[in-house]
Amino acid sequence: MAMQIPQARGPLTEALFGALRSGSDDFYPVLAVGPVEGEDAALALWVLYELHYRGFDDVSDEMEWDPQLLRLRVALERDLEQRLRERFTSPQGLSVVEDFFDWVAEHDGASVADHVQRAADRDQVLELLRVRSIYHLKESDPVAWVVPRLGVRAKAALTELQYDEYGNGDPNRLHHHLYARGLEACGLEAAYGAHLDEVPLEVLEQNNAMSLFGLHRRLRGAALGHLAAFEATSSMPSRRMVQGLERLGLPAEIVEYYAEHVEADAVHEQLAVRAICGALLDEEPELADDVWFGAFTCLDLEDRFARTMLDHWGADRLGAGEDRREEVA
Amino acid sequence: MSAAFEHPDVVLCPGGPMLLRGDHVVEDADGVRHRTTRAVTAVCRCDKSASFPWCDGTHKVLPDRLRPA
Ligand code: FES
Numbered sequence: 001m002a003m004q005i006p007q008a009r010g011p012l013t014e015a016l017f018g019a020l021r022s023g024s025d026d027f028y029p030v031l032a033v034g035p036v037e038g039e040d041a042a043l044a045l046w047v048l049y050e051l052h053y054r055g056f057d058d059v060s061d062e063m064e065w066d067p068q069l070l071r072l073r074v075a076l077e078r079d080l081e082q083r084l085r086e087r088f089t090s091p092q093g094l095s096v097v098e099d100f101f102d103w104v105a106e107h108d109g110a111s112v113a114d115h116v117q118r119a120a121d122r123d124q125v126l127e128l129l130r131v132r133s134i135y136h137l138k139e140s141d142p143v144a145w146v147v148p149r150l151g152v153r154a155k156a157a158l159t160e161l162q163y164d165e166y167g168n169g170d171p172n173r174l175h176h177h178l179y180a181r182g183l184e185a186c187g188l189e190a191a192y193g194a195h196l197d198e199v200p201l202e203v204l205e206q207n208n209a210m211s212l213f214g215l216h217r218r219l220r221g222a223a224l225g226h227l228a229a230f231e232a233t234s235s236m237p238s239r240r241m242v243q244g245l246e247r248l249g250l251p252a253e254i255v256e257y258y259a260e261h262v263e264a265d266a267v268h269e270q271l272a273v274r275a276i277c278g279a280l281l282d283e284e285p286e287l288a289d290d291v292w293f294g295a296f297t298c299l300d301l302e303d304r305f306a307r308t309m310l311d312h313w314g315a316d317r318l319g320a321g322e323d324r325r326e327e328v329a
Numbered sequence: 330m331s332a333a334f335e336h337p338d339v340v341l342c343p344g345g346p347m348l349l350r351g352d353h354v355v356e357d358a359d360g361v362r363h364r365t366t367r368a369v370t371a372v373c374r375c376d377k378s379a380s381f382p383w384c385d386g387t388h389k390v391l392p393d394r395l396r397p398a
């Protein structure tokens with residue numbers, strides 16, 4: 001079962017969702033809604049992208065390729081891509097394969113995992129699990145669009161990583177399924193998209209950026225750079241999540257999801273940087289700047305997400321990296 | 330031209346783990362055996378992983394002199 005169309009968050013989503021549910025394919029009134037921004041624009045784009053994933057029970061499957069909806073999608077995408085690019089400065093003289101991990105260490109931002117490890121209460125952690133579910137219940141799906149757009153080596157390398165994300169052939173090990181089981185064990189709704197109405201703008205933008213990079217062949221470099229940055233910032237934060245979840249006595253199933261990511265992403269970060277991005281850039285060296293753009297966007301959006309959540313909880317922000325080096329030194 | 334590619338079973342990552350492709354049993358210094366569970370596994374080379382013998386990313390926060398070559 002797919003999800004239902006979510007609640008509107010402004011004039012564009014009001015018009016769009018009404019039209020989608022009506023079953024008519026006349027979207028001119030929606031296209032006539034003036035330019036919008038913020039949550040209204042982000043949610044509209046999220047829903048248009050969702051037509052390409054699992055769709056909605058209350059929208060016809062035909063709408064996936066409706067030309068008017070694609071036109072609206074392109075307008076929203078242009079705006080998103082432009083805003084993401086404005087935040088990015090290309091690192092000069094760095095090699096993706098050799099310098100990536102150091103660059104990530106320098107650019108990594110605020111962290112919700114630090115807060116979960118040390119101080120978060122149970123309600124905060126459950127809220128975090130709900131808002132994260134929007135991505136984790138489709139974990140790895142956005143980058144799957146990239147596979148047919150790659151050369152031989154990068155394609156083999158990406159599917160080697162994705163095979164692990166999708167459980168090595170065992171549905172019980174599939175990562176988004178592990179997350180769903182974790183949610184259920186916590187007593188939370190685990191249906192795909194169930195918590196969409198409560199997610200902040202930053203979650204919608206994180207999701208939209210991944211779909212944007214995944215669905216446009218010209219942005220394949222950004223998709224793989226994003227993947228590499230995502231994997232390279234996961235193992236140690238996942239360990240902190242495990243410690244925080246155990247501190248609060250949350251169920252073994254959700255601990256297991258994060259414990260799996262401590263080890264899996266210690267593999268994936270090496271594969272993503274060295275095997276996947278390395279092969280991509282051997283085959284298509286002109287994509288290096290897009291790889292950095294995708295990587296930067298991943299870290300930047302996660303930093304914005306973490307700040308929003310930490311402010312919302314009235315929690316302190318630890319500076320990126322500083323006290324982490326001492327943990328093991 | 331369709332080339333044959335290098336695809337090693339063991340890859341030493343500079344400053345980080347050893348990647349191991351395939352199904353293996355790794356014996357640690359105490360003689361305890363650990364079976365790999367995924368297609369590619371990262372074996373810790375810095376000795377500091379809390380998931381030893383598997384890498385958990387800890388090598389990234391070690392000072393250079395403690396990181397594997
Ligand atoms: S090599 Fe990664 S933790 Fe030891």
Ligand SMILES: [Fe+2]
Nearest residue numbers: 139165175261
């Ligand atoms: Fe995963």
Ligand SMILES: [Fe+2]
Nearest residue numbers: 231264265268
């Ligand atoms: Fe991963």
